[in-house]
Amino acid sequence: MARDSDLDVAYVARLARLNLTKAETELFQKQLGDVLKYVEKLRELNVSGVEAAAHGVPIFNVFREDAPRDWFTAEEALSNAPRQTDGLFIVPKVVE
Amino acid sequence: MKYVAAVGLEVHVQLKTRSKMFCACPVEFGAEPNTHTCPVCLGLPGALPVMNHEALRMTVLTGLMLGCDIAPICKFDRKNYFYPDMPKNYQISQYDMPLCTNGSVSLHDLAYPKDAQKNIVTPDKEVHLVRIHLEEDVAKSFHFENSTGIDFNRAGTPLMEIVTQPEINSPEEAFAFLTSLKQILIYGGVSDAEMEKGQLRCDCNISVRPEKQAGLGVKIEIKNMNSISGVRRALAYEIQRQISALETGEKLEQETRGWDDAAGETFLMRTKEFAHDYRYFPDPDLVPVTTEVLLADVRSRVPELPKAKRARFVQQYQVSAYDAGVLANDLVLARYFEAAAKGAKKPKNVANWILNDLQNALSGAGKTISDCPIPPEALDELVNLIDSGKISGKQGKEVFAEMFATGKRAAAIVKEKGIKQLSDLSAIEALCDEVISANPKAAADFKAGNVAPLNFLKGQVMKLSKGKANPQLAGEILERKLKS
Numbered sequence: 001m002a003r004d005s006d007l008d009v010a011y012v013a014r015l016a017r018l019n020l021t022k023a024e025t026e027l028f029q030k031q032l033g034d035v036l037k038y039v040e041k042l043r044e045l046n047v048s049g050v051e052a053a054a055h056g057v058p059i060f061n062v063f064r065e066d067a068p069r070d071w072f073t074a075e076e077a078l079s080n081a082p083r084q085t086d087g088l089f090i091v092p093k094v095v096e
Numbered sequence: 097m098k099y100v101a102a103v104g105l106e107v108h109v110q111l112k113t114r115s116k117m118f119c120a121c122p123v124e125f126g127a128e129p130n131t132h133t134c135p136v137c138l139g140l141p142g143a144l145p146v147m148n149h150e151a152l153r154m155t156v157l158t159g160l161m162l163g164c165d166i167a168p169i170c171k172f173d174r175k176n177y178f179y180p181d182m183p184k185n186y187q188i189s190q191y192d193m194p195l196c197t198n199g200s201v202s203l204h205d206l207a208y209p210k211d212a213q214k215n216i217v218t219p220d221k222e223v224h225l226v227r228i229h230l231e232e233d234v235a236k237s238f239h240f241e242n243s244t245g246i247d248f249n250r251a252g253t254p255l256m257e258i259v260t261q262p263e264i265n266s267p268e269e270a271f272a273f274l275t276s277l278k279q280i281l282i283y284g285g286v287s288d289a290e291m292e293k294g295q296l297r298c299d300c301n302i303s304v305r306p307e308k309q310a311g312l313g314v315k316i317e318i319k320n321m322n323s324i325s326g327v328r329r330a331l332a333y334e335i336q337r338q339i340s341a342l343e344t345g346e347k348l349e350q351e352t353r354g355w356d357d358a359a360g361e362t363f364l365m366r367t368k369e370f371a372h373d374y375r376y377f378p379d380p381d382l383v384p385v386t387t388e389v390l391l392a393d394v395r396s397r398v399p400e401l402p403k404a405k406r407a408r409f410v411q412q413y414q415v416s417a418y419d420a421g422v423l424a425n426d427l428v429l430a431r432y433f434e435a436a437a438k439g440a441k442k443p444k445n446v447a448n449w450i451l452n453d454l455q456n457a458l459s460g461a462g463k464t465i466s467d468c469p470i471p472p473e474a475l476d477e478l479v480n481l482i483d484s485g486k487i488s489g490k491q492g493k494e495v496f497a498e499m500f501a502t503g504k505r506a507a508a509i510v511k512e513k514g515i516k517q518l519s520d521l522s523a524i525e526a527l528c529d530e531v532i533s534a535n536p537k538a539a540a541d542f543k544a545g546n547v548a549p550l551n552f553l554k555g556q557v558m559k560l561s562k563g564k565a566n567p568q569l570a571g572e573i574l575e576r577k578l579k580s
Contacts, residue, residue, distance in 0.1 A: 015373055017178060054171040054193065054384045062383050066150035068115040068122035071134035077248065078130060087129035088238065088245030091180045095239075 007032055098307040099342065101335045103270055104226075104262035106299040107277065108255050109287045110233060111154045116252035117232045118145030118188060123254075125293050129247035137232075137252035139184030144381050147172075151254035154286040155195050155230045156387060157394040158256060161284050161401060164199030164228060166391055171384040172230075175374045180246055181234040189257075191376040194229035195387065201225070201260075202403065206421040207275040209328065212268040223273050226259040236294075250294075256287075262301065262312060267331035274298065274324045276402070282427050283399050291323050298327055304338040304348075313338070314348040318355050318362055330355040334362050405430060413443035422451055429465045435472035439480070446479050453493065457500045469503045470496075478506040485566050491515050515564075521573070524557070524565055528573045531556040542578050550574060 009029040013020045020028065074087045083090035113123055119136035135143035159166050170193045174186040200222045205213055233253040238245040258277070264270050278289040278296060289296040298321045305313035318334060321327045334353070341348055353362040400408070402424045409420035409430075423433045433450055437443035454475065458468060478499065482492040487510060498509045509515070531553055532539050538549035550571065557570040 015176075015375060054169070054378055056380070057383070059383045060169075060386050061389070062146065063149035063152070064120065064146045066113050066115050066148050067120060069120045070132075071119075071121060072130075072138075074128060074130040077133045077138060083243075085245060087131075088247055089130070089180075090243050090245055092244070093239070093242055094180060094237070094244045 007036060097343070099304050099339045100307050101265055101302065101304050101331075101338075102262040102312050103264040103303075103331060104301040105258075105260045105264065105270065105273065106301070107258040107260075107274070108233075108297045108299075109158075109258060109281060109289060110295040111151050111254040111256060112285065112287050113148055113150050113154065113254050115148060117148050117151050117230070117254040118252055119143075121249075121252065124249070125295075127249050129245075130249060132249045133251070138248055139182070145188060145379075147382065147385070148254060151230060152195070152385060152387075153390050153394050153397075154254070154284075155228060155256055156390045157284055157397055158258075158281065158286050159196030159199065159228055160391075160394065160398050161280050162196075162199040162201060162225060162228070162258075164196035164225065166196055166387050167193060168388065169193065169384055169386050170195045172379045172382045173376045174379045175231075175376055177372060177374060179234075180244065181237050181251070183235075187232060187234060188379055188382070189231035189376075190229035193384075194227045195385075196228035197226070199225040199228070201273055201276050201280070203269060203272040203276055204402065204406075204421065206418075206425055207272040207279070208268050209271050209325075212271075217266065217269075221269065223263050223269070224261045226261055228256055228258050231255050231257060262303070267328040267335070270300065270331050271324055271328045274327060278324075279402050279425065279427070283401060284397070285399075294322065297322055300327060300331060300334075302331065302334050302338065304335055304342065306342075313342075314350055316348065316350065317352045319352055319365065321355060323357075326355065326357050329357070329360065330362060333360060337362065409433075413437055413447065415444050415447045419444075419447050419451055423447065426465065432465055432468065432472050436476045436479075439473070439476050440483075441480060442483050445483060446476060449475060449479055449496075453496055457496075461500075469501075470499050474499060474505050481506055481510065485569075486510075487515055488563070488567060490563065521569070524561075524569055524573055525577075527557050527560050527565060528553075528570065528577055531560060532574070532577060539578060550578070553578075 007029065009032060010020070010025050013025065013028075078084045078087070078089065081089045110123075115121060116123055116132075116137055119134050121132045121134050121137055124132060136145055156166055158164075170190060172188050173191040175189045175191070176186045178185055203218075203221045203223065205216060205219065208216060233250050233255040235246050235248045235251040238247070260273070264273055274296075281287045281289045281296075287295055291297070300318045300321060301315050302318065303313035303315045305311070316334065316338065318330050321330060333355075338348060349367060351367045352365045354365050355362050405424040406417070406420040409415050409423060410417055413433075415423070423430050429450070433447060436450065437446045440446045454465075454468070454470070458464060463469075478492060478495060481487050481495075482489055487495065495506050495509050495515060498504065498513075499506060502509075535549075535553060535556065538552055542549045542553070553574050554567060554571050557565055557574065558567060561570075
């Protein structure tokens with residue numbers, strides 16, 4: 001069974017930069033906990049004969065050849081930018 | 097107390113593909129900002145990535161060159177974080193199933209900084225790798241006074257991350273590792289690895305511990321080093337800083353630091369309390385990759401590596417191990433040498449001309465071997481003119497200077513200037529007779545057993561012939577005449 005400690009909504013919210021109130025945190029903790037419990041049902045299935053997969057569909061190697069093409073002009077690329085200068089997207093100052 | 101340093105490197109290498117990793121935008125350094133973008137590399141909603149076949153091949157090729165194990169199957173994952181250089185809020189990378197694991201890079205003597213080549217602690221040291229994975233590069237940020245500007249041309253460029261074991265024990269070894277690795281990448285044609293263009297970037301993980309302590313000390317990371325000599329300087333500073341801290345009883349904490357090359361010191365960027373949690377998970381937009389076909393594609397592309405080339409140069413052309421090392425250090429130089437040495441009677445002399453006169457002339461003119469005005473076969477011609485005695489070594493230098501300045505061929509210059517070496521025996525004999533009779537005292541001294549006057553007499557013959565006599569022949573004839 002899923003345990004409460006499997007999900008720390010407050011921590012995940014912090015990682016996702018979401019400001020949740022205490023009430024919201026409690027509500028989502030319960031709701032998402034229920035979702036986890038529901039998905040737990042999968043554990044009842046016997047998968048001992050099933051090979052582990054990294055993807056849902058058995059398809060491999062979908063590639064494109066290394067041929068360049070143009071798409072956006074700088075004007076098009078920047079057309080949704082709230083701020084721009086000299087062809088650059090301008091964002092609030094960030095530090096590394 | 098004696099301390100030891102353990103350094104591990106994370107080296108990011110931009111692959112030399114024509115298009116990006118997950119979209120077909122061109123990869124071009126120095127283009128106008130934001131002129132190579134599309135919905136995929138701008139992270140627009142709904143855009144789907146498709147893998148660049150050649151980038152996967154190049155990574156497998158790198159793995160083969162470095163003796164890695166190539167995973168039979170690998171996949172791509174999302175590394176989640178918020179930063180404006182990555183607008184979809186995750187970087188596509190590889191987490192638990194990278195393309196390559198293990199492998200190593202061996203550190204050749206000449207890969208060390210020049211001033212450290214005489215004091216190599218562990219000759220031919222092998223630095224082992226943990227893994228190589230493939231990911232996408234992020235956009236380039238420009239930090240202004242009050243804002244940050246973003247250029248997405250670089251976003252999505254195929255980027256290999258090569259991670260070493262913490263087996264590097266000095267700044268000089270780190271320098272040699274990066275130099276050796278860079279050479280191999282260039283040999284394989286997978287990257288130009290120019291650090292000033294950001295094609296090779298490096299994070300360093302450094303820890304220091306008392307010599308007798310078994311486990312590693314506290315790991316401190318220096319981010320985003322962009323020159324090999326900068327890495328050396330930063331490590332020298334940081335290792336000393338950590339030792340000093342331990343000596344004064346300070347407790348080191350895990351942290352991330354930056355390197356200020358101008359100030360020559362590292363500075364604190366963030367401490368562990370802000371450590372990232374990237375919440376990796378498999379990227380559902382990309383299917384897994386099997387490497388069998390990739391391996392088959394690139395096996396024939398594995399080049400002769402620097403180590404093998406050095407050995408072959410010594411064996412095939414009888415050049416010294418040192419000269420072979422210098423030639424093989426630079427693939428373009430090595431190719432030039434082979435092209436010039438192909439028709440040479442004495443390839444060793446070709447190597448000498450390249451490593452001395454040609455290199456000096458190039459550096460004097462601010463050129464590199466790639467834009468050398470003398471084609472390799474022209475240098476071979478010149479060396480053959482000298483080796484066959486048609487012109488003297490001294491005349492050769494004159495002809496060389498003219499070739500370098502004008503691009504003319506040696507034979508044309510020799511003809512034009514009337515340069516030739518007098519190798520006609522009877523003509524030299526006549527000159528020798530003249531010199532001996534004009535200098536009876538020197539001749540008598542030599543006959544009396546004093547060897548020194550022979551050089552003086554030879555000089556007189558050269559002078560008389562206006563430098564055209566073959567000096568070796570002149571010496572032989574003089575000696576024979578005086579001894580008879």
